[in-house]
Amino acid sequence: MKAVMRRFWDMLSDGRPRVIRRLIMSWIWTILFVTCVGVVLILMNNLSEKSKLTRDTDTVDTVTAVEADSRLCPLVPPNLKGRLKIEKAASTWRELETRYDNVKEGGVYSPNECQSRHKVAIIIPYRDREHHLRVFLNHYHPLLQRQQIQYAIYVIDLAPGSMFNRAMLLNIGFTEASRIDDYGCYIFHDVDFMAEDDRNIYTCSDTEPRHMGVSLDIHKYKLLYPQYFGGTSAMTKEQFMLVNGFSNKFFGWGGEDDDMYYRIKQNKMSISRIESSIARYTMLSHKPDMEMNKDRWSMVKEVKKRWRVDGLNSLQYKVLSINKYKLYTHIKVQINQKEIMKVSATCIAVHVILNTDSTTKYKPTSGPNGHILFT
Numbered sequence: 001m002k003a004v005m006r007r008f009w010d011m012l013s014d015g016r017p018r019v020i021r022r023l024i025m026s027w028i029w030t031i032l033f034v035t036c037v038g039v040v041l042i043l044m045n046n047l048s049e050k051s052k053l054t055r056d057t058d059t060v061d062t063v064t065a066v067e068a069d070s071r072l073c074p075l076v077p078p079n080l081k082g083r084l085k086i087e088k089a090a091s092t093w094r095e096l097e098t099r100y101d102n103v104k105e106g107g108v109y110s111p112n113e114c115q116s117r118h119k120v121a122i123i124i125p126y127r128d129r130e131h132h133l134r135v136f137l138n139h140y141h142p143l144l145q146r147q148q149i150q151y152a153i154y155v156i157d158l159a160p161g162s163m164f165n166r167a168m169l170l171n172i173g174f175t176e177a178s179r180i181d182d183y184g185c186y187i188f189h190d191v192d193f194m195a196e197d198d199r200n201i202y203t204c205s206d207t208e209p210r211h212m213g214v215s216l217d218i219h220k221y222k223l224l225y226p227q228y229f230g231g232t233s234a235m236t237k238e239q240f241m242l243v244n245g246f247s248n249k250f251f252g253w254g255g256e257d258d259d260m261y262y263r264i265k266q267n268k269m270s271i272s273r274i275e276s277s278i279a280r281y282t283m284l285s286h287k288p289d290m291e292m293n294k295d296r297w298s299m300v301k302e303v304k305k306r307w308r309v310d311g312l313n314s315l316q317y318k319v320l321s322i323n324k325y326k327l328y329t330h331i332k333v334q335i336n337q338k339e340i341m342k343v344s345a346t347c348i349a350v351h352v353i354l355n356t357d358s359t360t361k362y363k364p365t366s367g368p369n370g371h372i373l374f375t
């Protein structure tokens, strides 16, 4: 810089008086100084604008997040009652529809006061239990609403012509409900199971399938056996798909829930249960209307070689109608027992051929009440 200025001074020396040269030089210095100060000021201004912008955006983001969060329903619903009185008398359809006029067509509800943390499909396997259904709806609409759950109720009704198959109706319910909407949690629920306490929150656990029907009045409020997974259970979409849903092969009464227990174990998950003093249920009485499946324990023993090929991926059924009634979605379906047993048997044969180690390591032993335990 010094050398440049000296050369410039020499150029000016050419015949000009010293005072003029000094004057020109001081102008140049002034111009340079003003330019530099200007540049510095502009840069500083830019920087402060930028940081202000960032700060503003940060503030907007934080405000949006706080707003969204404050819309979320509280972790503990504020209006729970605790222990409930079970109303076993059934109201008429007209009374129910008037009482729960906040429910949308198809038995769909979401809380107005806040954004629910849970979107749940309640799936009910059903045949000829109209009285129980009315008791169920009268009990569960207000319960689920107090729990601030976003939910829809699906009743999967089996047409005459086939033996009852609870598990298959649950698979169908899962499939059809997922076609209608996107749910994170599915609760598989018998129509005659009445929750006695609304602190038993109707949601899934992200880490493991949940058995909800822990203590039942007819079992003297004791868990029947450690592997019991009956009555009411909750699984996320991912958990249910991982185990390939329920088996389709359990016609008649019993076994399908035990089979599900071992599907869950096969997939290295455990089962969660909340305290039995809260997960209490009353079972509505009814005449025995189903033939017991006497082969159920020998079928459950085969779960290891069967679960991959018998379930959601081998499900066959015909939807006869879908009606979105005021308090529930009614799905009438038809199944063909002969076809189903045939398909599953073929698939098992293929699976056994492809998986030579599939029969090893399973050692059934006898558990309480003659139930088979697997080690």
Ligand code: BGC
Pocket (backbone or CB within 6 Å): 224, 229, 230, 231, 253, 254, 255, 256, 257, 258, 296
């Ligand atoms: C059946 C299950 C049933 C349980 C409780 C078992 O013998 O296999 O399906 O849930 O008894 O009634």
